[in-house]
Amino acid sequence: MKTILVAAELKRKHPQGDGGSSLDELWRLAETAGLEPVKKVSVRLNMWSPATLVGSGKVEELKALAKETGAGAVIFDEELSPAQARNLEKELGLTVADRARLIIEIFALRARTREGKLQAQLARFSYALGRIAGKGGSMDQQRGMIGGRGSGEKKIEYERRALRVKITELQKEIDAIRRERSTQRGKRDSLPMPQVSIVGYTNAGKSTLLNRLTGGKHAIYADDKLFATLDPSTKRVRFASGGWALFTDTVGFIQKLPHDLIAAFRATLEEISYSDLILHVHDLSSPEGKLQHEAVKATLDELGATGIPVINVFNKADAVKDPSVSAWVPDRLRPMMVSALNGKGVDKLLAACENALARRWGEYELLVPTGSGLLKEIYACCMVKKAEYGEEGVTLNFKATPENYARLAKKAGAAGRGEN
Numbered sequence: 001m002k003t004i005l006v007a008a009e010l011k012r013k014h015p016q017g018d019g020g021s022s023l024d025e026l027w028r029l030a031e032t033a034g035l036e037p038v039k040k041v042s043v044r045l046n047m048w049s050p051a052t053l054v055g056s057g058k059v060e061e062l063k064a065l066a067k068e069t070g071a072g073a074v075i076f077d078e079e080l081s082p083a084q085a086r087n088l089e090k091e092l093g094l095t096v097a098d099r100a101r102l103i104i105e106i107f108a109l110r111a112r113t114r115e116g117k118l119q120a121q122l123a124r125f126s127y128a129l130g131r132i133a134g135k136g137g138s139m140d141q142q143r144g145m146i147g148g149r150g151s152g153e154k155k156i157e158y159e160r161r162a163l164r165v166k167i168t169e170l171q172k173e174i175d176a177i178r179r180e181r182s183t184q185r186g187k188r189d190s191l192p193m194p195q196v197s198i199v200g201y202t203n204a205g206k207s208t209l210l211n212r213l214t215g216g217k218h219a220i221y222a223d224d225k226l227f228a229t230l231d232p233s234t235k236r237v238r239f240a241s242g243g244w245a246l247f248t249d250t251v252g253f254i255q256k257l258p259h260d261l262i263a264a265f266r267a268t269l270e271e272i273s274y275s276d277l278i279l280h281v282h283d284l285s286s287p288e289g290k291l292q293h294e295a296v297k298a299t300l301d302e303l304g305a306t307g308i309p310v311i312n313v314f315n316k317a318d319a320v321k322d323p324s325v326s327a328w329v330p331d332r333l334r335p336m337m338v339s340a341l342n343g344k345g346v347d348k349l350l351a352a353c354e355n356a357l358a359r360r361w362g363e364y365e366l367l368v369p370t371g372s373g374l375l376k377e378i379y380a381c382c383m384v385k386k387a388e389y390g391e392e393g394v395t396l397n398f399k400a401t402p403e404n405y406a407r408l409a410k411k412a413g414a415a416g417r418g419e420n
């Protein structure tokens with residue numbers, strides 16, 4: 001469907017802005033959703049119109065533009081209140097949506113796993129519920145009041161109830177999958193491998209980087225599309241020293257990521273806060289790099305993924321044509337410039353990951369008394385590098401988290417004293 005895209009901003013808040021970059025992103029989002037964007041319109045306003053967001057003059061202009069271009073839909077970059085969306089639809093005679101709805105629809109389109117699909121549905125229904133339950137005098141509510149508790153109000157109440165029932169059902173299903181996953185995580189915690197999460201703005205090159213790190217084995221889908229990845233995938237990556245780590249690639253973030261989506265995808269995204277290290281991947285060639293950096297950090301904060309070491313990776317270094325677009329990157333972070341596409345800088349990145357993990361995954365030596373039955377447990381949750389068999393038992397050299405080491409050392413000590 002041919003679609004007109006509109007970004008509006010207040011003159012007093014953006015004295016110089018032209019809304020251009022935000023509209024470019026909205027254009028890509030519209031394409032991703034399978035729409036056919038035909039025109040970008042930036043509007044600068046003195047004040048918002050409570051009824052239609054933009055003034056009546058602009059609404060007339062949009063109507064004329066739609067006629068001229070044959071557009072059947074208008075998408076606003078700003079959030080529309082339920083009443084605004086309805087008023088605009090009525091006055092324009094076109095489908096009207098906002099950015100949040102567009103992103104939610106994309107997630108619903110692109111989700112592949114059962115959990116991803118359920119989460120996208122949940123976001124859709126929560127968004128719809130917010131729309132009808134919203135205050136601010138929607139058309140139907142007004143109509144209902146005039147007609148004295150009329151049919152409009154009853155209909156809304158019925159729709160609300162139906163949505164709540166669906167939301168509860170979806171939440172139950174998601175919770176069930178989540179419980180299953182947290183036991184899997186329990187198993188994974190006892191895996192002898194550190195966990196690394198790859199996060200970043202959508203299209204930054206996260207999936208391409210993970211493919212590069214795994215040497216292209218079992219390649220995961222990467223594409224020049226927004227939200228190419230929705231469902232996380234985890235791969236084993238080998239370091240030069242011979243150690244391993246599990247790297248997880250997950251959904252990309254975006255500016256103004258709708259809250260309903262973050263809430264619905266919380267279960268997936270929370271995995272990030274269990275990792276030992278975060279790789280924050282940036283698209284160095286984007287003129288919006290700094291904005292994207294901040295949007296990702298804000299989302300990580302919202303997910304509670306704080307206190308985990310972060311390596312800022314600047315990808316697509318090969319594609320930087322205008323060096324001024326990367327001027328925002330502080331000097332101390334510059335060494336981490338890479339190209340997932342041609343592999344440049346990736347070895348250095350791997351070494352940096354290993355270094356960062358070594359701070360948490362320390363090297364230890366432990367004498368495991370013969371007959372203590374501890375060997376199996378150590379092999380299950382530590383990276384064993386050397387084992388020497390002696391008279392008293394086996395001396396092991398291994399990497400482990402301090403928590404695991406402390407637990408094992410205590411058991412080995414007790415076994416050594418015959419307290420088994």
Ligand SMILES: Nc1nc2c(ncn2[C@@H]2O[C@H](COP(=O)(O)OP(=O)(O)OP(=O)(O)O)[C@@H](O)[C@H]2O)c(=O)[nH]1
Pocket residue numbers: 200201202203204205206207208209221222223224225226227228229230250251252253315316317318319338339340341342
């Ligand atoms: N020039 C260049 N292009 C790259 C590089 N890394 C990735 N790309 C391209 O950027 C596009 C997006 O790559 P993806 O790996 O799918 O990005 P992503 O971060 O996983 O994106 P989402 O899953 O959509 O959030 C693809 O067309 C890649 O080929 C790079 O280092 N240089």
Ligand SMILES: [Mg+2]
Pocket residue numbers: 206207208221222228229249250
């Ligand atoms: Mg991806």
